[in-house]
Amino acid sequence: ALGIGATLNQRNLADDPAYEPHWAGVIPTGRVGLPADVAAAVMFLVSSAASMVNSHTLMLDGGWTTLSPVP
Numbered sequence: 001a002l003g004i005g006a007t008l009n010q011r012n013l014a015d016d017p018a019y020e021p022h023w024a025g026v027i028p029t030g031r032v033g034l035p036a037d038v039a040a041a042v043m044f045l046v047s048s049a050a051s052m053v054n055s056h057t058l059m060l061d062g063g064w065t066t067l068s069p070v071p
Contacts, residue, residue, distance in 0.1 A: 020032055026064075026067075027061070027062040027063065027064055028062060028063030028064070028066060028067070029062035029063055030062075031062065032062070033060055033061065033062060037060055038060060041058055041060055045058070
């Protein structure tokens with residue numbers, strides 16, 4: 001599951017210069033996701049290191065889903 005800013009499509013929709021600073025301020029890791037973050041997760045999942053991973057939703061959201069309620 002992808003978080004804020006993780007795809008080029010989302011990043012292209014954010015022409016407002018306040019977009020990234022706003023989201024970086026509320027995401028626990030302090031930054032929006034990058035396509036490279038998604039690529040790193042995919043590389044792990046296709047590697048032998050992930051051979052026992054199955055039936056799991058990998059959250060790539062910088063900790064966003066740990067917030068309750070969402071700001």
